[in-house]
Amino acid sequence: MNKEKQYIILAATGTILLTLIIGILMMTTHQTTDNDEATTATSSSTQTKKDSELDKVALPQLESKVTTNESEIKMTTTAGEITLKLFNQYAPLAVENFLTHTKSGYYNNTSFHRVIAGFMIQGGDPKGNGTGGTSIWHDRNKSIDSGHGFKNEISQSLYNIRGALTMANAGPDTNGSQFFINQNPKKPTQDFNKNKYPSKIVDAYQKGGNPSLDGSYTVFGQVIKGMNVVDKIASAKVKSGGEGSTPVKPIKITQITILKQAN
Known part of the structure; x- marks a missing residue:
């Protein structure tokens, strides 16, 4: 047991x-x-998810038609004519600045002082060397321009795609009179987060542009005719000194004509 x-x-x-x-x-x-x-x-x-609202925003750069809330100008240069539309609704300060300077003849006989093939062409400096130019509010309205330029206007509707007209600056909120036209004709080599862009803008960037500039510079217009002239200017022979981007033979804006101004 x-x-x-x-x-x-x-x-x-x-x-x-x-x-x-x-x-x-x-x-x-x-x-x-x-x-x-x-x-x-x-x-x-x-994981970053795309905002579904991005694909619903207006994308006026992708349309060549000039709508009632957009202005239209013709830029006559020594290399040919460039027609652009301006986005009063999305960049009112930049457009007002540009149109007011245009009416006063401020840009007449100024040069494209900086051209970089595969990137952009830059002008709008009365000194012609990249150190000059002021906004229309300089010494007139300190609430808009305290002396260093006016503020950036960044919109989910506007991007630095090929042909975009953009304000040049020396840092955030230092916009004066200088501007550039994005010329890069090739698909950007740098990676960019497609979740932060409308699908149609992602497609547009396959044809060229500079997405690395988005968010830091004010886009306020778009070339609708004359990109061949922009390409011609960008391909100009440049001086080897300085930044190495000033055309050997000056390329000038002889006149800018306002074809239509939005109300």
């Missing part, structure tokens, strides 16, 4: 130990599964 009792006790003890081992294994497996699920959930939540 003593032996039988010993067997019974041993069997019972073994059963208890086995039950404990199985329980521990099940708890460990459950915790591992929970951890894996938590990791997956965290990973999913950190």
Whole structure:
């Protein structure tokens, strides 16, 4: 009987130990599964998702038609004519500045002082060397331009695609009179987060432009005719000194004509 009792006790003890081992294994497996699920959930939540509203914004640069809330100008240069439309609705300060300077003849006989093939052409400096030019509010309205330029106007509707007319600046909110036209004719080589762009703008960038400038410079117009002239200016032979981007033979804006001004 003593032996039988010993067997019974041993069997019972073994059963208890086995039950404990199985329980521990099940708890460990459950915790591992929970951890894996938590990791997956965290990973999913950190992924950048595209804002569905981006594909609903207006994209006026992709239309050549000039609407009632847009202005139109013709830029006559020594290399040919360039027609652009201006976006009064999205960049009112930049457009007012440009049109007011245009009416006063401020840009007449100024040169494209900086041209970089595969990037952009820059002008709008009465000094012709990239150091000059002021806004129409300089010394007139300190609430708009305290002396360093007026503020950037960044819009989800406007981008530095090929042909975009953009304000040049020396840092945030230092816009004066200088501007540039994005000329790059090739698909940008740098990576950019497509989730931050409307799908149609992503497609437009496949044809050229400079997405690295988005968010730092005010886009206020778009070439609708004469990109061949922009390309011609960009391909001009430049001086080797300085920035190495000033045309050897000056290329000038002889006149800018306002064809239509939005109300």
